[in-house]
Amino acid sequence: MGSVPNQIQERPSAAPKMARPVRRGFMALLRNPRARTRLIVTLIVFLISLMFVFPLYWMLVLSTHTLQEVSAFPPPLLFGTALGDNLSRLLEAFSPLQAIWNSLLVAVPKTLGLVLISALAGYGFSRYARLTTAQWLLSAVLATLFFPPSLGLIPFFLEMKVFGWLNTFLPLIIPAMASAFGVIWMNTYISAAIPRELYEAAELDGAGPMTTFWRVVLPIIRPGLSALAVWTFIGTWNDFQIPLIILNDADKFTMPLALTTLSAMRSSDTPAIMLGTALGILPVFLIFAFLSRQFISGLTSGAVKS
Known part of the structure; x- marks a missing residue:
């Protein structure tokens, strides 16, 4: 019985033995030029990613603190407990759910319609690219990209007024x-x-132009459709100029207009503004995540076998 403590005391520690292989592996990694380059690139990408992610994280942190805590120095870096109070003050200024719903009523139909029309037009121009008329029409479409959108803002407003579409989502x-x-x-x-x-x-199989588009072309171009949908949805969600001149009722304001109203009413209430901004960008992240999965599935399912 007396030899058991001695055996326990004489047992060598396993930590140094485990640390030596890790240290040797790290040193071998540093001696390998290719692995060292990958490590440096990974660290640089991580730091750049941190620069983009940190403002979003800090926005969420500030939305959970009081105004006194936000104004203190150093500013808070961890989540607080004032989320409920900030939400109540935000609801006094405007309804975030109503603004989000209005933005969805604009962004979703516009995205679906734009993607479908662009796909059909792009398919027509691509399939009949050898025709001189198609080349001239495509050149005319391309020429419209050189005109700034603000150039036609006043004619657009007057046209929508003639149609009776002002203060509606149709324009x-x-x-x-x-x-x-x-x-x-x-x-x-x-x-x-x-x-x-x-x-x-x-x-040769007897498929017409539209059948070819729906059954052959559409499954292959799903990655391009997803990318265009993401771009269109985010651009529509963040659009401020056109809704500003079209919409008058506060109940119809999209999210950018509602956030502007919040900033005007509570310019010094930083926590409420940060909370409203966080609620405004949340649907964008959800839609982007959904369309990203569609984008990956399109890459794996659509292929041309030679």
């Missing part, structure tokens, strides 16, 4: 479905992704 949806950028994007994507042999094979 934000229907005219915007015709996008020169979307047509050029889909035409370029379809021309690169769909070989002409695929059109000829579909014609």
Whole structure:
């Protein structure tokens, strides 16, 4: 029985033995030029990512603190307990759910319509690219990209007034479905992704132009459609100029307009403004995550077999 403590005392520690292989592996990693370069690039990318992520994190942190805590120095870096009070003050200024719903009523139909129309137009220009008329029309569409949108702002307002569409969501949806950028994007994507042999094979099978589009072209161009949808949705969600001149009722304000109203009413209430901004960008993150999964599935499912 007396030898047991001695054996326990004489047992060597396992920590140094475990640390030596780790240290040797790290030193071997530093001696490898390629691995060292990868490590440096990874650290640089991590630091750059941290620069972009930290403002979003700090916005969430400030939305959970009181105004006194936000104004203190050094500023808080961890979450607080004043989220409920900030939310109550935010609801006194405007309804975030109503603003989010209004933005969705504009962004979702516009995105769906723009993506569909751009895909059909891009498909037509790509399939009949050899026709002189198609080349002239595509050049005309491309030329419209050189005109700034603000140049037609006054004629657009007068036109919507003649239609009786002021203070409605229609001017934000229907005219915007015709996008020169979307047509050029889909035409370029379809021309690169769909070989002409695929059109000829579909014609031999008896498929017409629209059948070829829905059953052959559409499954292959889903990555391009997803990218255009993400771009359109985010741009529509953040649009401020057109809703500002079209919408008058506060109940119809989209999220950017509602946040501007909040800033005007509570310019010094930083926690409430940060909370409203966080609620405003939350749907964008959710939609982006959903369309990102669609984008990956499109890359794996759509392919041309030679």
